[in-house]
Amino acid sequence: MPKATHFPEAGETESLLKLITNRGAIEFDHEREGAWIEVIRKMDEVYSDLLRYEVDLEHKNAELEEAQAFVTNVIESVSDILIVCDAKGLVQQVNSAFQHTLGRGVADIVGKNIADVIDDADNTRLVPLLKPRSASDVVDGELRFSSEGGSSDLFAINSSPRHDHRGRFIGVVLTGRPIGELRRAYEALHKAHHELQRAQRQLVEQEKMASLGRLVAGVAHELNNPISFVYGNIHTLMRYRTAIVAYLDAVHGKGKAGDLAVQRKSLRIDEILEDFGPLIEGTMEGAVRISEIVKNLRRLSFSKLGEVxxxxxxxxxxxxxxxxxxxxxxxxxxxxxxxxxxxxxxxxxxxxxxxxxxxxxxxxxxxxxxxxxxxxxxxxxxxxxxxxxxxxxxxxxxxxxxxxxxxxxxxxxxxxxxxxxxxxxxxxxxxxxxxxxxxxxxxxxxxxxxxxxxx
Ligand SMILES: Nc1ncnc2c1ncn2[C@@H]1O[C@H](COP(=O)(O)OP(=O)(O)OP(=O)(O)O)[C@@H](O)[C@H]1O
Ligand SMILES: [Mg+2]
Incomplete structure (x- = not known):
């Protein structure tokens, strides 16, 4: 700060005093002379106090400027956006990260209502962030700003209330960082997770179908054997029935007359009767096998514990x-x-x-x-x-x-x-x-x- 006035240095008033007393020694009596000396000493004291105050002031001022530069530097260096609003929501200060986000200069932002610089769709999200509340009550939210090129990225916002020395609510400080990238990554992850779950379900379903297929193939294979010999036996029995009917007709004289014994031989009645036992037994066995398999299948089809x-x-x-x-x-x-x-x-x-x-x-x-x-x-x-x-x-x-x-x-x-x-x-x-x-x-x-x- 340039010096506006010149105050005499400490020794200067002493010589000034001598000059006055020497020159006017004859006119002043001793008493008056003493009063003058007293006044001039006081002046000298005041001067040197003033001098000290000025030096102090200069020091304080320099410190203040330094502190302010430091705070400004810190605020400007943080990558988070910073907006200071008053109780009505008017913007009082912003940092360069926020100016950069909006693509506007500080003069274009400060003094405006915060509602004018956020995306219209986010107006309702702004209300809780500006609400008056106690000092410890930090509110979180999300906002998009209306920037030069349209709507900005999504920001995660913390709103801290400000109070004056009497504890009255005087506004908020909003800090925020973009989370659009994070959100997109999260959404991609979420989608991938869903895809994976779907693929897994599909795989389980496929596995289920495959094991069902194996089961059905197994059942078919197991049943095929007894069914084919039951089927074969029934065919043979049908052929035998024709022969037996013809023979019985002959016995009862309904068919063509002839020697019964010849008929019995040519129709192989004795072999048929002999075959009857094993045929019926085999058919029975086949039926038993089938019913056994079915019984097993029914047993394994339970999916519940039943009685506990x-x-x-x-x-x-x-x-x-x-x-x-x-x-x-x-x-x-x-x-x-x-x-x-x-x-x-x-x-x-x-x-x-x-x-x-x-x-x-x-x-x-x-x-x-x-x-x-x-x-x-x-x-x-x-x-x-x-x-x-x-x-x-x-x-x-x-x-x-x-x-x-x-x-x-x-x-x-x-x-x-x-x-x-x-x-x-x-x-x-x-x-x-x-x-x-x-x-x-x-x-x-x-x-x-x-x-x-x-x-
Ligand atoms: N203790 C064991 N030691 C060696 N092999 C075994 C043993 N237990 C089971 N196995 C094998 O596992 C196969 C399947 O057994 P599982 O009990 O499912 O059918 P199974 O005994 O062949 O027929 P089922 O039980 O229907 O009468 C058997 O055929 C056998 O090869
Ligand atoms: Mg077994």
Missing amino acids: ERVNIERLINTAVLWAVRTKQVRIDLQIEVEPELWISGNEGQLHQVIVNLVENAIDAMRGTELPRLVVSAVRKGSEILFRISDNGPGIDKDHISHIFEPFFTTKRVGEGTGLGLWISYGIVREHGGELSATNGADGGATFSFTLPVA
Whole structure:
């Protein structure tokens, strides 16, 4: 700041004083002279105070200018937009990030109502941002501004209220950053996620259709055999019927007369009668096979648990294992390890079927094993019960292990297995909240295991 006035330096007033007293010594008496000296000393003091104040002021001013430059620099450097509004929504100050967003100079913005620079469609979003409220109440929102080239990108806005020293609401400070890019990325992600879900559903659907296809093909294959021999037998029986009718006509004298014995021979009546037994038996067997397959299919078509009850594991395992061992009529080294007083809630009949299936499979697998040994165990592991059925048979063939749970997969001879046992068991265990799995032991034998939640 340039100096406007010249104040005497500290020693200057002293010499001035001397000059006055020397020159006018004769005119002034001593008293007056003392008063003058006093006045001039005071003046000198005031001058030097003023001088000090001026220097101080200059310092303060320089500091203030520096602080202001610093604040301005900071505000201008932030990439977020900044808008200061008064209580009526009139713009008081903006930073260059906001000017840049609008493509307008500060003079073109300051003094305008904030509503005039935002996108018309966002007017309702502006209201809560300008609302008077307490100091700690920061409000979030989203706005688009009306810029030179149309509507701006979407901005995430924080609105902080301003208050004067008496605590009265005097406006808001809005800060914001563009989120259009983020929003677009999020939307793209959202879309991709949807696509993925749809593809997954489609895949599951395709897998379902494929396994349905396999099931239907299996059912067709299984039914084809007994149906074809029932069909063949019926054809033969129809041919036989014609011969028998002709012979009976001869017996009752309705047909052409002749030797009955010759007729009986030429119509092969005796062979026919002999064939009747096996034909009917075969047809019966075919019908039984068909009804068995249908029964199995109906059994596996349940998708619900049915009746749920409290099931005691010790009782379940003992009865199921004994049942399976008794029907298979074999001598095996049987070991049952079950913790007493374990309970689960489920359908006892279905769980019984699972254990029977697994034990029967193990017994079948150990047919060629010298000292067949079966271990069935159920132990509590936290909130679950782990079931294991282990045998010392040949184990599951490496190539088969991924197929054994498929419907109609069997390595047994026709009539010895339908290949539905494991598939049904898998479904039941899953309905009960578990997962049936199979592994081969390190020293041979197969182990089937699953866990179910404790009741
Ligand atoms: N403990 C086991 N050890 C070795 N292989 C096994 C064992 N259990 C099952 N398998 C294999 O899994 C196949 C499928 O078993 P699954 O119980 O589904 O049908 P299955 O026993 O052949 O016929 P079903 O049970 O309908 O009478 C069996 O044919 C057998 O090859
Ligand atoms: Mg089986």
